[in-house]
Amino acid sequence: MPKTLPLDQRPPLMRLDGVDKTFGTVTALQGMSVQVNQGDFISLLGPSGCGKSTVLRLISGLMRPTSGRLTWVDPPKRNDLGVVFQEPTLMPWATVAQNVWLPFRLQGKTYVEVRDDILEALRLVGLDKFQTSYPRELSGGMKMRVSIARAMVTRPKLILMDEPFAALDEITRFKLNNDLLALKEKIGCTVIFVTHSVFESVFLSDRILVMAARPGRVIEELQVDAPYPRDDVFRTSSEYAGFTRKASDALHTAMEEAA
Amino acid sequence: MSIAENAPETVIEDAEEKARRKSMQIEKAAKWLLPVVALGAGLGLWEFIVWWNDIPHYILPGPTLVLTTLVQDWVMLFQALLITLQITLMALAVAVIGGVGLAVLFNQSRWIEMSFYPYAVILQVTPVIAIAPLIFIYIDSRIAGLLLCAWIVAFFPILANTTLGLNSADHNLRDLFRIYGATRWQKLRYLQLPSALPYFLGGLRIAGGLSLIGAVVAEYVAGTGGLQSGLAFRILEAGYRLNIPRMFAALILIAATGVIIFVGLSFLSHMLLRKWHESALKRDG
Numbered sequence A: 001m002p003k004t005l006p007l008d009q010r011p012p013l014m015r016l017d018g019v020d021k022t023f024g025t026v027t028a029l030q031g032m033s034v035q036v037n038q039g040d041f042i043s044l045l046g047p048s049g050c051g052k053s054t055v056l057r058l059i060s061g062l063m064r065p066t067s068g069r070l071t072w073v074d075p076p077k078r079n080d081l082g083v084v085f086q087e088p089t090l091m092p093w094a095t096v097a098q099n100v101w102l103p104f105r106l107q108g109k110t111y112v113e114v115r116d117d118i119l120e121a122l123r124l125v126g127l128d129k130f131q132t133s134y135p136r137e138l139s140g141g142m143k144m145r146v147s148i149a150r151a152m153v154t155r156p157k158l159i160l161m162d163e164p165f166a167a168l169d170e171i172t173r174f175k176l177n178n179d180l181l182a183l184k185e186k187i188g189c190t191v192i193f194v195t196h197s198v199f200e201s202v203f204l205s206d207r208i209l210v211m212a213a214r215p216g217r218v219i220e221e222l223q224v225d226a227p228y229p230r231d232d233v234f235r236t237s238s239e240y241a242g243f244t245r246k247a248s249d250a251l252h253t254a255m256e257e258a259a
Numbered sequence B: 001m002s003i004a005e006n007a008p009e010t011v012i013e014d015a016e017e018k019a020r021r022k023s024m025q026i027e028k029a030a031k032w033l034l035p036v037v038a039l040g041a042g043l044g045l046w047e048f049i050v051w052w053n054d055i056p057h058y059i060l061p062g063p064t065l066v067l068t069t070l071v072q073d074w075v076m077l078f079q080a081l082l083i084t085l086q087i088t089l090m091a092l093a094v095a096v097i098g099g100v101g102l103a104v105l106f107n108q109s110r111w112i113e114m115s116f117y118p119y120a121v122i123l124q125v126t127p128v129i130a131i132a133p134l135i136f137i138y139i140d141s142r143i144a145g146l147l148l149c150a151w152i153v154a155f156f157p158i159l160a161n162t163t164l165g166l167n168s169a170d171h172n173l174r175d176l177f178r179i180y181g182a183t184r185w186q187k188l189r190y191l192q193l194p195s196a197l198p199y200f201l202g203g204l205r206i207a208g209g210l211s212l213i214g215a216v217v218a219e220y221v222a223g224t225g226g227l228q229s230g231l232a233f234r235i236l237e238a239g240y241r242l243n244i245p246r247m248f249a250a251l252i253l254i255a256a257t258g259v260i261i262f263v264g265l266s267f268l269s270h271m272l273l274r275k276w277h278e279s280a281l282k283r284d285g
Helices: A052-059 A096-105 A111-124 A140-152 A170-187 A198-204 A238-258 B015-052 B063-072 B074-108 B110-125 B128-138 B142-166 B171-179 B184-222 B231-240 B244-273
Strands: A012-023 A026-037 A041-045 A067-072 A081-084 A158-162 A190-195 A207-212 A217-223
Touching (some): A012 A052, A026 A052, A026 A067, A026 A190, A026 A217, A041 A052, A041 A198, A052 A158, A081 A140, A081 B171, A096 A111, A096 A140, A111 A140, A140 A158, A140 A170, A170 A198, A190 A198, A198 A238, A207 A238, A217 A238, B063 B074, B074 B142, B074 B184, B074 B231, B074 B244, B128 B142, B128 B184, B142 B184, B171 B184, B184 B231, B184 B244, B231 B244
Parallel strands (some): A041 A190, A081 A158, A158 A190
Antiparallel strands (some): A012 A026, A012 A067, A207 A217
């Protein structure tokens, strides 16, 4: 089982240097510089319009920066990247197992070839009994689990998540937060997670980049050096409360600067 | 997490629930019963008016006479029906191939779409009955001419709907396909075609009716007699001979064919979509 190293000993995965992105006259992202290390769980925390999602689109290669550079230690191959969107984004005409098969299928691998990987991924998100169900038969939380299983079935180095739990109720969201940490520990990947929830960002991540809007930029980096595994005990601890206070203050500063 | 809560063993039904169930049962029966009653009443009235006013059969035959004619002329009419049906189904098949093929081609190349889409629209909006005489001047084969006419009427709804469907694929899924480095073909095969299926099936149901209309209209124009003539020609011929009961009998066969095509295509659509598409979902309450 891969073990996550302490924050200051992790080898680099990729970095952004002075990245700007403008759309017409709007500056979506200004001067973003950050180094992402292997095993990081980074949250991008900020109000709407601060360029959080733009960062993910840049890293996933769906967009190119207007200026600045993205550099990878190892240029990512097709299956080194997993993505989870705000909606589950499943193919409604395909069963759960066929949806999880997609990343492999696009590489030309047959179902039989990768069946074990698919079943393992579904087992990890607790849905191995639902392989033959169609997405519409599942609840919102279960659909999101399928989406997560699809993102991790190829064992990617980096998973990008764009407010994946924003539309779920709090109980489901807490459960998925716990499960996500367990999953990350198990497959030892790096996660970049976009959220506008202070509580979620503190619970999940060891690095929080607080962002401000107009123009979108990073105004502060916080480190949450509470050890993993974290569970419901951590969620109710005074240590957790202290971190959320710090993150919340930083977010307020971000809102004021933008106003 | 379970897919559905298990219903409790003993169902407790309150007064409101009972009333609603009863009204639903009545509605279900009425859905079948009312059209049948209306049809019976209509036919009865028709028969009565013909008998009461002593209308001669070469002006308006009563329903019983129409039915007798249908039985008497069955061999000849059925032969004609088979020919019309053959043209209709062939035209529908060509409309599916042409409509889907053009939609995919337009979808893959903006340049081709910009060049040719306006002409597809022009072909669609020009009444086929106006083009048909020209077609039969230039095309020697009667079958090919009939097919072409029926195709012109039927292909457009398939083209328009499939084009819409191919462009309706979920945007996040498109991004996902890009991130995973999907080829154009993979995107078409695994994302766009399945997304377009419900739209295509909607177009197919319209095209089924239209290809029958196209086949009948083309037969009117082509108009040659002999063994190879379909129902439309039989109607024309019966009209010349003032054999009005036979006209009605042939008309009934055409209408029935249209209904059967529609029901068949609706069933096909239901079978293909029932597992996943919203339109095929049964909802409670």
